[in-house]
Amino acid sequence: MSIIARTARWACAACVGLAMASGAWAQAGQPPIRIGSTLALTGPLAATSLVHKVVGEIYVEQLNKRGGLLGRPVEWIVKDDQSKPDLARTLYEQLITADKVDLLMGPYATGAILSAMGVAQRYHKVLIHHTFGIPSMAKYDMQFPAWSLGPDPGTTVPTTVLKALAASPKPPKTIAIVTSKFPSVHFMSLGAREVAKKMGLKEVLFLEWDFGNLDYGPIAARIKDANPDFLWVGAIGLEGNQLLEAMHKIDYTPHEHFYLYPAPGPMSKSPLANDAMSVTLFEEHPPFTNAPGAAEFIKLYHERAAKAGIPDPTVEVQAAASYTAWQILEAGVRGAGSLDDKAIAAWIKTHRVQTITGNLRFDGPNNYGDDLMKVKQVQNGHWVTVYPKEFAAPGATLQVQ
Amino acid sequence: MTFPSGTLLAQSALSGVFIGSLYGLLGLGVGLAWGLLHVINLAHFAFAFLAAYLCYQLASVGGMDPLLTLALIVPLFAALGAALQWVLERFDVSPLNSLLATFGIAAIIEAGIQWEWTADFRKLESVYAGRTFKVGVLFVPLPELLTLLLSLILAFGIWAAMRYTNLGRALRALAEDAPIAAAFGINRRAHALVLAGVCGALAGIAGVCLALTYTLTPSQIYAWVGVVFAAVMLGGLGSALGPLTGGIVIGVSEAVTMAFVSPSWAPIVSFSLLIGLLLLKPERS
Known part of the structure; x- marks a missing residue:
């Protein structure tokens, strides 16, 4: 056997070995699915944003305990948009192009969501958002609201x-x-x-x-x-x-x-x-608390909100809408069985999602379903x-x- | 537009006087520093809010009477005001740069407040909060009345001090022509530190009034800047009585506009007044 042939065999064997080794590593510790978002961690909207931060952390923790998404752990990258919609726009660009996140979660509140929506549209990413207040302005077809106001x-x-x-x-x-x-x-x-x-x-x-x-x-x-x-x-x-x-x-x-x-x-x-x-959309009493997962969420939220220094650690509309947004995202990924944004959007648009704020649909104008306000x-x-x-x-x- | 009743108009005007006195109290320190020290001090608003939070802390957690907190807050903020002046002097900061530098300091103080007290709302529940008494058909809330009285006492006190004391005369001379004043033996740096201390103390007092009347949140610092600057410009830079007069003119004009037309017209009227005055008397700018 020539030296060249032997070297080639060794090289092939080494490649196969490396490939097997990397496969085994990937199975043992898969790279996480990275979800990116901004929140107004400072500035005038910081008080309410803190609620969304605590809820997001609880949800990601629960999700990972359930085995993550598509067999992979989930990592949430949250950046501070300082309550500035223009900064939110820049940070969402950064999340997509520099951090290369797999999925997006919306920011707080309407102004920042509108900014994030523009970026999501440019990069064809799904955007689930929790607190968008003007449905008529939500024109992007791959955005989905958790704040169930209805289209009008x-x-x-x-x-x-x-x-x-x-x-x-x-x-x-x-x-x-x-x-x-x-x-x-x-x-x-x-x-x-x-x-x-x-x-x-x-x-x-x-x-x-x-x-x-x-x-x-x-x-x-x-x-x-x-x-x-x-x-x-x-x-x-x-x-x-x-x-x-x-x-x-x-x-x-x-x-x-x-x-x-x-x-x-x-x-x-x-x-x-x-x-x-x-x-x-949600208060801490039946029938809301009878929704699957609501009781556990309320218990965890009370603990974490108190620890985070939130003066009123009660789960109400903001916290519940935030949790709902994560539930929609999880349902979309599981339903689509992939991280492909178009597949996720197609699934959400054609299916109802059971959340703690109700059984939501997204097939109305601008992806709004029923007005669930009480x-x-x-x-x-x-x-x-x-x-x-x-x-x-x-x-x-x-x-x- | 319907003509409001006399009671509505009088109650609204009274509300304007009260808020105008707070504009004036906040503007007093800003105007003196701007006119006499040539420092455009945006940190003054942050100092006031820091004082408000300290008052909240001392009264809510420490159980002190909110007015007694002045005994701690006034000297503390006088020292802070003097320290800020020392830093600005040390780095020879120009008037325009003082605006930028103090804006940065305000942002740092805002972040500090948020770190300590979070961005959530804080409301001081004091013995004064719910007290209102009736004068004829008008209702007079005690915290606002206290603010008005403090504003009047301080404005007239400072006016008298500026007019009748050697310190006041020296400060006015320094503002007029510092080198000549120095030639007459006036220590510019020492006098500037004293005046900056007084302005800091005024921020502290305004902060206590804010805590007595308003729910606090760190971002509120900036909500007051525009209207207080307008009061200062209306009243004249370096004037002791001017900011209070300007503040009350703005407060009452806003309140009466709200009563006659619509609350959304109020800022247009007050800022139109300012623009009109600056056009007629440009030397005030």
Whole structure:
């Protein structure tokens, strides 16, 4: 045998050996599936983003305990977008091109999601997001929402709220609509005007303020002057509390009052917020807690949220929507049986996904399914769902003055 | 547009006076530093919020009366203000660069607040919080009234000090022409440190007022910058009474706009006032 032939044989044997060895290594410790996202870990949205961070960590931990995805462990790479949508755009580019993540998870909140959606569209990646508030702007066909508002929340959400009040012992006859001009809130309040008109309520006041307003005294004075049966407050974050405090200072208590997206902890803990209403997808009581996995998630979330310094470690809409987003992603990958974004998107679009916030579908306009929003109310310092009846906390009904 | 009732208008105007006094209190330190030290101090807002969080901590956790926390907060923030001035002097920072440098310091303080207290909302529940009393048909909340009284006392106190004391005269002389003032034996550096300390103390007092009235979150630091700068510009740089007057003019004009038209028009009216004034009296810029 010539030297060349012997060398070739040795080389072949070495290659086969190496290939076998690498195969065995791959089976023993497969490279992880990397999921990339950003969250507003600093900046004005950091308080709520922390909820999404804790939920994501819990979910990935649970997922890995169940054996990961497609037989591979899952790794979550989360970057800080500093509450800046423009930075979120850059970071999603980075996640796809430099970090080469396999899958994406959406950021928090609407502005950053819109940025991430543009990047996902450019690279044909699936984007599941938890808190997008303007469905009409979600044009990308491989984005999927966990915030189940339905395709036309400007009509459906106010309808649910006003139907709840209409079913109460003392339905309102007059309405005041006061609203922040924050984008995901403003269009809902404008929708509430139309719905109220159709339902025969007399509008006695309509006011708008710019997001970041510092003085709620004059707004409170005008509400007191109008004295409506029902006050719709298109508020986001602390605005609701600030308005409640301003009304209290001039000795006014609204009759029935609703806050669109309040800071959940501060509002339920405020002594002024008794009977305040809002919308919800999930609260910590049956029937929500009967959903598969909900009880374990709640237990883990209480522990981790307390450890992370979140003042109110209750699972409510934000945490539940976040968990739902991860459930959708997991279902999509398992259903498609691959990491191919197109296959995942095709599967999600044609299947229902069972989540802790409900049985979701994504075959409507802009991949939105049903509006699953329910009405909740602060009762004895806690949020409880009061409408519709089948989702109400045991024994809870809408309290009216 | 419907004409509001007299009570609504008066209650709104009162609300404007109260918030205007807080603009003025925050603006007092900013205006003095800008006009007399030529330092555009954005860190002043961060100092105020740091003081607010300290007040929250001392009152909520330590059980102190929020007003008593001033005994700790005022000297502490006076020292901080003087230390910042020393650093700016040490590196010979120009007025424009002071804006950038103090913005950086504000960002660092914001991060520090977030690290210690998280980005979540903090509300100081004090004995003063829920107290409101009635004067005729008007409701007067105690925390806001305290802010107004403190603003008036401080603004008039500083005005008197600037006018009638040697220290005040020296500071005004330094602002007018530092080399000539130095030729008359005025120690510029020492006087600047004293004034910066006073501005720091004012930030501390404004912080306590913020904690008494508002729910705190670190990012709120920047929400006050625009309107307080407007109050300072309206009132005049280096003036003791100007920021309070400017603040109240802005607060009342915003509140009355909210009562007459719509809250979303309020910033347009107040900033139109500022632009109008700067066009008519450009020397204020």
